[in-house]
Amino acid sequence: MSIVLTPFARPRLFPRVPRGNTIQDTTPEAFEAHLNAQAPVAVLDGYAPFCKLHVHRNWTSTRCLTVPITEANRHLLRSAYEARNSAELPVLVRWFEGVTAPRAEYLVVILYSAEQLAKEGAPIDADWGVVGCLYTAEPAEIPMAPITMMRNALGVEEGGSGVPLDPEAYRRSVAFWERNANWRP
Incomplete structure (x- = not known):
């Protein structure tokens, strides 16, 4: 099985100007090589048959993606409308400023099949493509953000995958994201 970083994931996981809330201590090429060499x-299983999550012990200093919201840090939450890339419409996002997450114990790599990526107009020369990565304390998935679920349900034209909204999964996502937020350095 071969794995490559997709053009969608590369700038999000390895931005040109490194940030403290992205993957640390490795290059995109070394990250890809690690995924292909280490089981x-x-x-x-991901949210659809074309999606798999590969859980790896964190071999970097990458920090957890989310931080629990408490009364002590709630005042540090910020929000804005942002797009993931220039082809997508901005959506409301929320994050902490002035909070640093602990080191992640696991990197949960989100993979899409080559067939799905071709359907989305992003063909790859491998069996699987990395579309994202979760940095977690536990070897488990962080629920997909509610807005990502909605975007996926809208279809490929809107930057999604065309997978219909699952109301129960959406409710679990809302429950998680009401209690947690991403952070930015």
Whole structure:
């Protein structure tokens, strides 16, 4: 099985100007090589048949993606309308400023099949393409953000995958994201 970083994931995981809330201590090429050389500690089913999650022990200093919201840090939450790239419409996002997450124990790599990526107009020369990565304390998935679920349900034209909204998964996502937020340095 071969794995490559997709053009969608590369700038999000490895921005030109490094940030403290992205993957640390490795290059995109070394990250890709590690995924192809090291077996994951677990393989989880994703939200659709074309999506798999490869759980790897964190071999970097990458920090957790989210931080629990508490009364002590709630005042540090910020929000804005942002797009993931220039082809997508901005959506409301929320994050902490002035909070640093602990080092992640796991990197949960989100993979899409080559067939799905071709359907989305992003063909790859491998079996699987990295579309994202979760940095977690536990070897488990962080629920997809509610807005990402909605975008996926809208279809490929809107930057999604065309997978219909699952109301129960959406409710679980809302429950998680009401209690947690991403952070930015």
